[in-house]
Amino acid sequence: MRFVAPPYMQQLPNVSMKSARIVKPNESLEVQQLETPRPKGSQVLIKVESSGVCHSDIHLWEGGYEGLEGQFLKTTDRGVKYPLTPGHEIAGIVDSFGEEAEGFTKNEKVLVYPWIGEGLCPACRNGQENLCDKPRSLGVYMDGGYAEYVLVPSYRYLLKMDDEMDMNASATLSCSALTAYGAVKNANLKPNDNVVIVGAGGLGLMAIQLAKAVKGSKIIAMDLDDEKLGAAKKNGADNTINSKKEDPVKAVMELTDKMGADAVVDFVNASKTVESDIQFLRRRANLVLVGFFGGELKLSLVSMPTRAYRLIGSYTGTLSDMVELVSLARRGVIKPLVSNRFKLNQATEALTMLKEGKILGRGVINP
C-alpha cells in the first residue's frame, strides 16, 4: 500500500524540495517546487550542501555545442531532456536510503560520483562508466545538484568525506579536478617529461598541481592572460608562455632543447590552440584534448605515422580515479579553489558570470 502523507506532513521541508531547472535552453532557470524523491532499493537521497557550477552546464543551458563548420550539436540529440536540474559536482549529507543501500549512515558527509552509466556496456564492465554508451550522468541525463536534494541511483557512487574537508572545495573534485586528473593520466607522463598545459583556468591549474605532485613532470603553462600565468607559476608551473605575446611553437621549442613537448593537455581545445599544439609535439608525444571550445582542425595525415603521436580525447574520469583524487585532496596535495558562492535562485546569474569569464576559481551553489 502506498503511503500518502497527510496534509500536516506535506508542510515538512523534505516532502517537497526546491530545484533550479533549465526549462528551455537560453531562458532563465526556474526555481520549481518538486516532490522530494523517496529512495528505493540501493538508491540514496542526498541533501545537497554544495553543487559546483561547471562550463558544461552552460552548454546544457545553451542547448548545444559548436561542431564542424559552425554546425550546432544539440544536447537533445544526445539524449538530454528538458526540464532538467543541472549540477554534477555534488557534496552533501546522507538524508535517507533504500532497503538495499549499505555502508552509509544518516547525516554522513559524502561526495557523489556523477558519471553514471547503464552498467552493461563494455566501458561500464571495465570500470569506465564515464565513457558509457548510454550515459545516465547526474545533472546531465538525470536531475542533479542545483536542488535541495538529489537522488543517487546507488550507494556505490558515494564517497565518504572527512569531517574537516570543506563541502564547497570538495564538491569541485567530481568534475573540475576529476577531468584534470583523467587528462593528466591520459597524457601518460613520465618523470622529467615536458608537458604543456594549455589554458590556465581552474582545470589547468588543477592539472598543473596534479602533474607536479603525482608525476614529477616539467610543466610549461600556456595562456593569453598574464594574471592566469602568474597563478600557474604559483601552482607549480616551471615555465609560462603567453601565446598572445610570443609565438607558442618557437617558445616551446626553446624550452625543450628543440625536441618539442612529450605531452600536451589542451583545456581550451579550439582550432587555434590545437593547430599550434600539433606543431610543437615531439615524436611519440600524446596530445590530450579536453576543452569544449570546439571548432575544427586540418591535419597532415602522413605526419601521424611518421611522427607517431597520439591524439587522445579525454572525458572526466573513472570512479577509481575519483577515489584516488579524494585521498590526494584529503592529504592536501591538491587544493581546489572556490571563489564564488550562490543561492539556488541565483543559478542564472552564476551561469551568466561563468560564461562571461567573471568567475576566477570555481563557483558553487549552496541550496
Ligand SMILES: [Zn+2]
Ligand atoms: Zn563539469
Ligand SMILES: [Zn+2]
Ligand atoms: Zn555503460
